[in-house]
Amino acid sequence: MTALTMPARSEHDADLRPLPWRRMAWVTWRQHRIALAGVVALLGALAVWLWIAGLQLHHAYAAATACHPASSPACGDLVTSFNAMGGILANGFILQALPALIGVFAGAPVLARELETGTFRYAWTQGFGRWRWTLAKLVPLAVVVAAAAGAISVLLSWYYQPYLAPGNQALSLNEWSPLAAGLFALRGIAFAAWTLAAFAIGALAGILIRRVVPAMAATLTAYTGLAFAAGLYLRQHYLTPLVARNLFNPPGTAFIASQWWTKGGNFAFAGRPPINLMMQFCPPSAVGAVGPGKPSEGTLWQCFAQHGYTLWTSYQPASRFWPFQWIEGGWLLALSVLLIAAAVWLVRRRAA
Amino acid sequence: MTIDKEDSASAEGGRRPASPIEFRLDPGSGVPTYLQLVHQVEHALRLGYLKPGDQLPKVRDVVSSLAINPNTVLKAYRDLEIKGLAVGRPGQGTFIQATLRQVALPELTALSRSLSGWLTAADGAGLDEDGIVALFTSALRDFYERRSGPRTRGGAASGETEGVA
Amino acid sequence: MNVIETSGLGKRYGGTWALRECTLAIPAGHVAALVGPNGAGKTTLLNLAVGLAAPTAGIVTVLGGKPAGSSAALDGIAFVAQDTPLYKNLSAADMVHLTRNLNRHFDQHYAETRMGELGIPLKRKAGRLSGGQQAQLALTVALARRPRLLVLDEPVAMLDPIARHDFMASVLTAAADDGMSVVLSSHVLAELERVADYLILLSRGRVQVAGDVDDLLTSHRMLTGPAAEAGRYAERPVVHARRAEAQAHLLVRATPDDPVPPGWEAHPVSLEELTLAYLREPGAAALPGPARGRDAQPSEVTK
Numbered sequence: 001m002t003a004l005t006m007p008a009r010s011e012h013d014a015d016l017r018p019l020p021w022r023r024m025a026w027v028t029w030r031q032h033r034i035a036l037a038g039v040v041a042l043l044g045a046l047a048v049w050l051w052i053a054g055l056q057l058h059h060a061y062a063a064a065t066a067c068h069p070a071s072s073p074a075c076g077d078l079v080t081s082f083n084a085m086g087g088i089l090a091n092g093f094i095l096q097a098l099p100a101l102i103g104v105f106a107g108a109p110v111l112a113r114e115l116e117t118g119t120f121r122y123a124w125t126q127g128f129g130r131w132r133w134t135l136a137k138l139v140p141l142a143v144v145v146a147a148a149a150g151a152i153s154v155l156l157s158w159y160y161q162p163y164l165a166p167g168n169q170a171l172s173l174n175e176w177s178p179l180a181a182g183l184f185a186l187r188g189i190a191f192a193a194w195t196l197a198a199f200a201i202g203a204l205a206g207i208l209i210r211r212v213v214p215a216m217a218a219t220l221t222a223y224t225g226l227a228f229a230a231g232l233y234l235r236q237h238y239l240t241p242l243v244a245r246n247l248f249n250p251p252g253t254a255f256i257a258s259q260w261w262t263k264g265g266n267f268a269f270a271g272r273p274p275i276n277l278m279m280q281f282c283p284p285s286a287v288g289a290v291g292p293g294k295p296s297e298g299t300l301w302q303c304f305a306q307h308g309y310t311l312w313t314s315y316q317p318a319s320r321f322w323p324f325q326w327i328e329g330g331w332l333l334a335l336s337v338l339l340i341a342a343a344v345w346l347v348r349r350r351a352a
Numbered sequence: 353m354t355i356d357k358e359d360s361a362s363a364e365g366g367r368r369p370a371s372p373i374e375f376r377l378d379p380g381s382g383v384p385t386y387l388q389l390v391h392q393v394e395h396a397l398r399l400g401y402l403k404p405g406d407q408l409p410k411v412r413d414v415v416s417s418l419a420i421n422p423n424t425v426l427k428a429y430r431d432l433e434i435k436g437l438a439v440g441r442p443g444q445g446t447f448i449q450a451t452l453r454q455v456a457l458p459e460l461t462a463l464s465r466s467l468s469g470w471l472t473a474a475d476g477a478g479l480d481e482d483g484i485v486a487l488f489t490s491a492l493r494d495f496y497e498r499r500s501g502p503r504t505r506g507g508a509a510s511g512e513t514e515g516v517a
Numbered sequence: 518m519n520v521i522e523t524s525g526l527g528k529r530y531g532g533t534w535a536l537r538e539c540t541l542a543i544p545a546g547h548v549a550a551l552v553g554p555n556g557a558g559k560t561t562l563l564n565l566a567v568g569l570a571a572p573t574a575g576i577v578t579v580l581g582g583k584p585a586g587s588s589a590a591l592d593g594i595a596f597v598a599q600d601t602p603l604y605k606n607l608s609a610a611d612m613v614h615l616t617r618n619l620n621r622h623f624d625q626h627y628a629e630t631r632m633g634e635l636g637i638p639l640k641r642k643a644g645r646l647s648g649g650q651q652a653q654l655a656l657t658v659a660l661a662r663r664p665r666l667l668v669l670d671e672p673v674a675m676l677d678p679i680a681r682h683d684f685m686a687s688v689l690t691a692a693a694d695d696g697m698s699v700v701l702s703s704h705v706l707a708e709l710e711r712v713a714d715y716l717i718l719l720s721r722g723r724v725q726v727a728g729d730v731d732d733l734l735t736s737h738r739m740l741t742g743p744a745a746e747a748g749r750y751a752e753r754p755v756v757h758a759r760r761a762e763a764q765a766h767l768l769v770r771a772t773p774d775d776p777v778p779p780g781w782e783a784h785p786v787s788l789e790e791l792t793l794a795y796l797r798e799p800g801a802a803a804l805p806g807p808a809r810g811r812d813a814q815p816s817e818v819t820k
Contacts, residue, residue: 016588023618030611031604117605121598122655125567126619127591127662133619349571377711382787384734385711415693419686420711421548422693490782497773 019128024136032141035106039145042101043152054159057085061162064173076172082162083174092160092182099149099185099195100223106145107202108215110137111343115210124347131348138203138340146196153191160187166253166318175252178321181231188325193332198223200339207346230328238327241314248301248311253318261309268309273300281307371409373401377418385420389428393437397452408438408446518545518581520666520698521566525575528561535561537722539575543700543715545665547729548692550713551702552792557719559702560599563670566700567596580665592621595659599670601652605644609637609654616658628661631687649680656684660691667691669701685712710788718795726795726803730788733803737791740767742781756801757794768794770803 029036060082067075111134114120124130160176160183162168168175176183185194202219209215241257250256260270269277282303301311316324373396375389383391396402411425429446432438439449474484519542526539536558543549551559564570565577568586577585580593603612609632617623632639635653643651652672659667667688673681689712691697703709709716716733718726726733737756747758747765757768768786777783786794795801 016592018588019619019621027615027618030607030615118598118600118602119604120602121569121596122602122604123619124569125591125594125596126616127588127621128619129588129591379707379711412690412693416686416690418711419682419689421714422689423547423714424711 018132021132021136024128024133025140028137028140032106032110032137035109036141036144039102039106039148042098043148046095046098047152047155050155050159054155057082057159057162060085061173065171079172083172092180092186095156095186096182096227098152099191099198100220100227102145102149102195103198103200103202103223104216104219106141107199108206108219109212110141110203111206111347112210112212112215113206115207116212131344134344134347138343142196142199142203142336142340145199146192149195150189150192153187153189156191157187164253164318166251169252177253177255177316178318179235179255179316179324181235184235184321184324184328185227185231188322189329190325190332193329193336194227196336197226197332197339200336200343201226204339204343204346207343207350235324235328236316238324239316239320241316244313244315246305246311247313247315248305250313250315251318255316255318257314257316259311259313261304261311263309273304277304371407371413372396373406373409375409375414375418377420386424386428386431389414389425390431393428393432393448394452397437397448402448404448404450406448407444408432408448410445519543519578520545520549520581521577521579521700522582523562523565523575523577526562526565526572526577527574528558528565528570529573534573534722536565536719537574539719539722539724541717541724541727543698543717545581545698546696547715548689548699548701548713549715549717550709551700551717551719552704552706552709552796553702553719553725554796556721558722559719560670561722562719563596563668563700563702567594567668569596593665594668595662595664595666596668597652597655597659597670597672599672600675601655601672603643603651603655606642608640608642609646610639612643612654612658613639613661616661620662622663624661624663627663628657631657631660635683647680649676649683652676652680652684653687656687660687660697663695664697666698666700669699671702671704674704706789706792709792713788716788716792718792720796720799724804725799725801726792728803733791734786734788736770736772736803737786738769738771738773738775739784739786739790740769740771740777740781741765741784742767742778746778746780754801756803757798 060078064075064078064082067078069075114123120130123133126133128136163174163176163183164178165175178184178187184190198219201222202215205215205218205222206212209218236255236257244250258270261268261273273282278300282300305311373392375392377385377388381388393402393408408429411422411429414420414425415422429438429440432446433440436450437448437452438446440446471484474487479487521541521543523539523541526536526541527534528536539558539562551562553559561570565572566579566585568590571586579585579590583589583593604615607615613625613628613632616628617625632654635650635657637646637650637654637657643654646654652675656672669688672688673684676684685708688699688701692699701713703713710730714730716726716728716730717724742765744760744763744765747760747767754770755767756770759766768791771783773783773785795803
């Protein structure tokens with residue numbers, strides 16, 4: 001039995017060149033414009049807030065530093081009011097959640113929603129081919145998301161700049177190390193790199209878990225674990241910390257890894273002096289010290305030094321900020337590429 | 353259950369000449385679809401709806417209105433070609449070529465009278481209406497099968513119903 | 518050319534074989550119906566053919582030997598899955614645009630014309646269309662690709678009778694216009710004879726029947742006769758038997774040429790009857806080529 005008419009297309013499959021990548025541009029935009037708009041809105045709102053709060057901060061800082069004489073009560077008030085500013089942005093920890101949110105809401109649904117709603121049965125039987133479709137979606141989205149994060153981190157750097165000037169300490173102004181856990185990931189290239197990594201984790205979680213909400217939860221969990229591991233453990237060891245002897249007044253911009261005391265070449269104690277030694281050598285009545293470990297209130301430390309103890313400080317100087325940024329950005333980029341490649345590979349291999 | 357739909361050719365602005373007839377389908381009758389189409393053409397010929405030169409509905413239009421397999425329509429038209437009733441012109445369609453053989457009136461009258469005699473005998477033997485129908489259709493089928501062999505595998509089986517316990 | 522050709526095809530999910538030793542050759546130019554009970558492996562077979570799943574055993578090729586899921590195969594096959602998946606937040610016009618971007622061949626004029634004929638509003642989101650309109654939308658974008666093979670997985674299950682009729686009319690008209698082949702899985706046996714001219718019966722993951730509908734119908738007869746003789750009648754393989762005290766009906770593999778034993782009547786079989794009989798006898802088979810079927814035991818005895 002043959003059918004009536006001739007086929008409408010020619011029979012030979014002469015050209016099976018892959019379809020041009022730009023065809024997916026409209027597809028990716030149309031399907032993910034809500035997610036992208038959400039990211040832009042979120043970062044936009046943050047930008048407005050940073051701009052307003054940052055202007056106030058910079059203004060207060062300029063006033064405090066320009067004030068003469070520095071020890072007068074009027075100038076002291078300016079210093080106090082500067083130090084009180086910042087609110088929840090103060091430590092920068094709250095902003096660490098941003099890359100996570102972006103990864104969760106922009107990254108996880110890309111593949112998970114297709115699998116959950118069954119639309120992959122449409123998308124992966126079109127002529128474009130499933131793994132090219134995946135790549136053409138993930139890469140542009142990743143780039144856009146990382147670029148938006150990069151733009152915001154410029155604003156973040158500007159906002160936190162007053163806290164990072166050396167010399168703040170002398171004026172009793174708050175001073176933080178650029179390598180501090182809260183700040184490091186917000187500036188330089190780290191913010192963009194962390195956002196990229198979060199997106200890549202989300203994408204892989206989507207193809208592995210195949211349901212949107214569980215993939216989002218898994219992305220959040222994995223990202224949080226990775227961020228904590230990097231901030232608490234990995235980052236300190238990118239380069240071997242410098243070790244200084246009897247450094248009682250390290251610069252405020254340095255990041256202290258650990259401190260310990262030796263006596264006569266042997267290890268005595270680390271960090272805070274034990275109570276019995278304090279009572280023995282440097283009782284509070286003799287020293288007037290309030291709490292341990294504050295180099296600027298170093299009478300306690302001087303006291304121990306006079307009794308033959310040597311302070312060793314292991315630290316990372318502020319000058320290592322950019323080398324650390326390149327290292328962290330580098331391994332995050334490599335990880336992101338690996339995760340996205342894994343996602344594409346799984347799409348290519350995975351059965352329905 | 354019958355399905356009737358408007359001829360789509362007239363709705364398309366009459367670019368193609370419409371066929372005089374329209375097919376219908378009785379899906380519950382047990383008669384194969386293509387046979388229903390063949391019978392409808394023959395019936396239309398008998399009643400004068402179709403004359404030599406008329407075009408049968410385009411395959412596409414039949415498929416579109418009845419939702420049946422195109423090969424079924426092709427099979428029906430091919431059957432009509434074999435019977436000599438229609439002819440296909442490539443690119444144009446299928447056209448009626450001849451009419452059914454007319455039987456002369458005296459012959460029809462004689463046949464009718466002998467049939468009435470047979471019916472009287474059957475009735476006298478005790479067959480009721482359904483029994484007469486069963487006996488007749490069985491003999492009819494056997495007659496055509498013997499005459500033309502396996503080609504008319506369904507040709508004489510119109511109206512045959514499957515047995516159910 | 519065979520639109521779908523499999524050899525020893527099998528698919529295992531975990532420990533269960535959803536499809537086993539499936540060997541088929543579905544010729545082009547037909548509307549092939551894939552029939553079977555739930556869990557028989559219909560969706561699995563279709564997924565394998567369109568490249569959504571990979572075989573555990575055996576091979577599957579499409580459109581004359583192309584590997585399933587390859588670039589050439591994707592180009593020539595359009596698939597409408599069960600529940601006609603669409604992007605609910607995209608408008609009908611967006612779905613057309615999307616399909617056009619994702620494929621080499623797309624007949625924009627056909628798509629727009631059909632949407633107009635069907636009365637589907639182009640600006641409305643797909644999720645807010647009726648069930649019948651969604652199915653027609655999914656079908657329209659599939660047909661606009663001018664595929665050589667259209668694969669449908671239970672396409673009309675959720676549609677009302679009019680929507681069902683219109684859907685199948687669209688499919689069959691495209692088959693008539695373009696010479697497109699169709700493979701569709703179906704539960705609705707009553708409509709099979711009207712729509713399909715090639716039948717594949719799957720039961721418990723195995724192919725039970727495969728062949729041209731006309732060939733199948735000419736090679737089977739229903740014999741009615743005395744129940745007492747039913748057991749002795751073994752000239753032809755009996756597919757399915759139904760017996761009462763006095764009368765028996767045997768569905769046998771025989772042609773109209775085969776002699777009918779005295780005292781018995783032979784009737785032709787409808788496609789629906791044939792399908793049901795085979796589905797009730799999982800051990801019986803009717804496959805093309807050398808005789809593969811086995812005699813079935815009479816199963817039903819009714820009083």
